Amino acid sequence: MTATTAPAPQAARPAPSPTAKKLSGKTLKEKETRWDKRAAWFLAFVTTVIVVGLWALSAYKLDAPPLGRGAQGDTVVGYALGILTLVLYGVVAAYSMRHRKRVQKRAMTRTWMEVHLAFGLVAGLAAVLHSGPRLLSAAPLHGAFLVAWLLLIATGFFGKIIGVVVPRRLTRIEDEALLAEDVTEKQAAMRKQIEELLQANPDLAEYANTTVPKAIKNPQAYGKRRMKRPDVIEEVWTQTNGPTAVAADKQDTAKRLVTCLVEERFLEQMQGYHWMLRAWVPVHVALTTLCFPWLIVHIVTVFLL
Ligand code: HEM
Numbered sequence: 001m002t003a004t005t006a007p008a009p010q011a012a013r014p015a016p017s018p019t020a021k022k023l024s025g026k027t028l029k030e031k032e033t034r035w036d037k038r039a040a041w042f043l044a045f046v047t048t049v050i051v052v053g054l055w056a057l058s059a060y061k062l063d064a065p066p067l068g069r070g071a072q073g074d075t076v077v078g079y080a081l082g083i084l085t086l087v088l089y090g091v092v093a094a095y096s097m098r099h100r101k102r103v104q105k106r107a108m109t110r111t112w113m114e115v116h117l118a119f120g121l122v123a124g125l126a127a128v129l130h131s132g133p134r135l136l137s138a139a140p141l142h143g144a145f146l147v148a149w150l151l152l153i154a155t156g157f158f159g160k161i162i163g164v165v166v167p168r169r170l171t172r173i174e175d176e177a178l179l180a181e182d183v184t185e186k187q188a189a190m191r192k193q194i195e196e197l198l199q200a201n202p203d204l205a206e207y208a209n210t211t212v213p214k215a216i217k218n219p220q221a222y223g224k225r226r227m228k229r230p231d232v233i234e235e236v237w238t239q240t241n242g243p244t245a246v247a248a249d250k251q252d253t254a255k256r257l258v259t260c261l262v263e264e265r266f267l268e269q270m271q272g273y274h275w276m277l278r279a280w281v282p283v284h285v286a287l288t289t290l291c292f293p294w295l296i297v298h299i300v301t302v303f304l305l
């Protein structure tokens with residue numbers, strides 16, 4: 001439409017490249033997502049204010065002694081907070097399950113992830129205030145349920161922190177972005193190379209199996225130099241007295257071994273980081289699954305027993 005009404009000088013301009021169009025579209029989407037994220041946290045904040053307000057109303061006015069027994073699960077506010085927790089569980093968990101089925105992978109869209117984080121935290125607070133708060137004095141079954149619920153929230157919270165901190169550390173020690181499977185493959189290749197070098201040079205076994213591993217530090221301990229692998233290799237080579245400790249005709253092989261061993265140590269660390277990124281998820285999901293029947297048991301027991 002703009003093209004037909006555009007003045008002549010504009011028509012002379014080169015048409016925007018498809019990449020530029022793609023980029024601007026992406027940027028717009030990023031902006032949009034940012035607003036969605038803010039909206040999610042704002043709504044969660046409003047819900048938090050309502051939850052705390054309702055609880056304070058119950059604890060200090062409606063159910064305050066001698067009028068009542070204080071804030072409890074079976075007061076009007078207690079029921080409201082219990083039901084709200086149930087609804088929040090539905091929103092937070094149902095989306096995850098649906099998404100999992102549809103996309104066949106764990107990554108969630110950024111906006112929904114934000115809803116998940118923000119409202120997941122509110123669900124934790126709402127459950128605590130619904131109980132009174134009463135944890136140690138709560139009947140064992142209800143108390144244990146609250147503990148399981150808080151563990152669910154806590155695993156999610158720590159998982160989120162891991163998801164922010166670990167990738168940064170990971171990119172600082174990897175030459176290229178690798179999947180966990182690629183790291184395993186590289187590790188196997190590196191080990192094979194070390195074994196082959198040692199088979200051909202058995203006199204370097206002591207140097208490669210004892211001296212070098214002792215000299216290699218934790219990758220993070222190399223500070224900024226961890227990004228420059230040749231510097232780390234040089235440091236290990238010097239620290240192990242490579243130039244004097246190894247026979248002149250074996251120096252090249254020994255240095256190759258140091259390179260492989262340093263690489264292997266870094267790969268091991270990468271594998272550790274990949275493990276951290278994944279390990280908490282099954283616990284978080286298992287707790288989600290556990291809390292569902294437990295919610296039903298809780299509701300049945302508080303009404304029937
Ligand atoms: C994740 C959700 C929930 C958690 C973690 C939770 C946890 C608890 C805890 C720890 C108590 C205190 C028990 C005691 O003082 O002995 C409690 C009490 C109670 N909850 Fe829940 N609750 C949840 C959801 C619900 C829902 C959805 C309802 C009903 C609609 C409900 C109804 C009650 C009632 C009626 C009580 C009072 C029971 C009594 O004092 O014996 N709760 N809840």
Ligand code: HEM
Binds near residue numbers: 106116281
């Ligand atoms: C009512 C509370 C919660 C429930 C029921 C719940 C449930 C789930 C489920 C079922 C998944 C797996 C999603 C999938 O594989 O598609 C998941 C993922 C996740 N949850 Fe929660 N969650 C809760 C609270 C939280 C909280 C409070 C946080 C953090 C503040 C959190 C952080 C995460 C993260 C980061 C993932 C993504 C894991 C990944 O990278 O695959 N969750 N949650």
